[in-house]
Amino acid sequence: MISSLELRHIIETAFLPTHCVCIVDSSNSLVIQLINPTTEKEELTVTGIDPRSLASSRDIARFVAEVKEEMRARAQLPDKLYRRA
Template structure:
């Protein structure tokens, strides 16, 4: 890992603004990323665990991780909106 844990957390957390994002790193460099629905509640929009931070050795790898998380978040929103639409139709 070429960045400190604090720098890495800051980059990832700030990449999801204005949403609230919490990134934690275990001693064995396994990362957990939580993205919340809003700033007031603890409702999670996205939870990813066991991300191996030892492989985040370049800006490109960090960017790819963030892009992947954003894609998952977007798919989660589409799926949730689809479920809400189906419930309204019933």
Template sequence: MFLSALELRNIIESSFLPKRCQCTVAPDLSMTVKVYTDRQTDQLDLMVTGINAQRLNSSREINGLIAELRTDLASRTLLHSQPLHTERRAV
């Protein structure tokens, strides 16, 4: 890891603004990223655990991780924002 855990956390957390993002790095360098719906609630939109922070050795790898997380977040948001399909009968 070429950045300190604090620098890595700051880059990842700020990349999700204006949403609230919490990134934690464990002593074994496994990382957890949580992205919340907004800055006021504790409702999670995305939580990814077990990210290997040791593989984040360049800005390209960090950007790749952020892109993957954003894709996961967008697909989850899309699924949850879809209206519930109901069947209507003609009267």
């Protein structure tokens, strides 16, 4: 299994140039905050991620791809229809 510190580093660098803050909360779940580097506004927060579900490079790549797709989908919707996190 990948250590929490290494997993955080991998996830945070996977979202560059978007600023990503990855923390482990009190329930040992990951919380990921994605912040637009230009506007410094939070784009998305993902909570409740079980680190055990990210045990391989494929798991991590799939997770990152899903979150990036969610960010693209949110960016295409007008603010009136969808409130960004």
